[in-house]
Amino acid sequence: MTIESRGLRERKKWQTRQAIRREALRLFTEQGFADTTVEQIAEAAEVSPRTFYRYFGVKEAVLISVDHSPLIVAAFIAAPRDLTPIAAYQYAVTEVFGSLSEEDRQADLLGQELLYQVPEAHGLIYAEMIKLIGLITDALQHRQDEPTDVAERRVLAGAIVGVIMGAAHNDPLPEKSLPLALTILDAKIAW
Template identity: 40%
Template sequence: MSGNGQAPARNPGLRERKKARTRADLQRHALRLFRDRGWEATTVDDIAAAAEVSRSTFFRYFATKEQVLLHDEVDPLMAEAIAAQPPGTPLLTALRRGVHEAFSSLSDEARELEEVRMELGRTVPELATAAGRHYTVAGLAEPLAHWLGRSPDDPELVVFCGVLVGGRLAAQRMAERDGIAYIDALDSVYSRLEDGIPLADTPIPAGGS
């Protein structure tokens, strides 16, 4: 669940569903091109041509090429899966299950392209800055506070969101180091955190290092 991720409050109408399909189709073709040609080598015209739409149609859905990367099709799926967890489920467990269920619902290609999107969001400087705004403590605290009926400034919620942000950074490093999918690394991190913060209770050695 990102800073703007919340479960839909209503079922969209036909027009909204058609727009959503067009937006998703544009992003899918864009991600394929980014994967095969690279970010810099892919233009808006390339994306429009691959999706068989006009350049003006592209700009009705995305103001820039960068916005194609920042648009998150999976986040609403995660929000729905998290909200659907049984009452009484521990919060971190609900988040972990929600992430797992959302990504498990994707086709193999959709999951691969989502990994492409997330990797570019981490490695392209101008994208990393924009994407990072969604994964701050404040960005995560707002939707969780609304869901839990707490204040976004609740100290316990702020600390919890800080742990989530740190977990994402740890997952990025694990994915890069071990050559595994980021989402699998994130699941591993959340699994460890379910047992408590690693090393938090470990006594420090006598006499220092």
């Protein structure tokens, strides 16, 4: 398979995923989450229910915004070296969310609002946060000049994610509260 065909294939997957998510959010808005079926979403997105499940696994997974975590972690690693790990994470979040189109921003906001309202989705929030702790733990070894053990990096990653959870609870895309909360955490850690 050539690089061009692989790129085209990935783009088609991305477009299919976005079409499914867009139609699901539209139907959730019109009919409510509980009254919308996977079959209705699949029909509206012009895919089969099997394709829906291949992309999302469960209906609640549609509520999770596009996985920005890898982009944030890449920006975190690339952040200016003079920033503390907390400030570098805040920098990365600002970079990624600042680059969203208005359409993507609105879709993420709606998905996040529903994510916190639908009790069946709360387990997904937990799973995403655990995944993020792992990503930040791994990324920290690229940010710090001195080698640190995995336990130390995991504690720092857990503190960052704890702040995110506290700021994001019932406040999707917490653009004002998250920077303040991260600044407080940064001030309390002795570097």
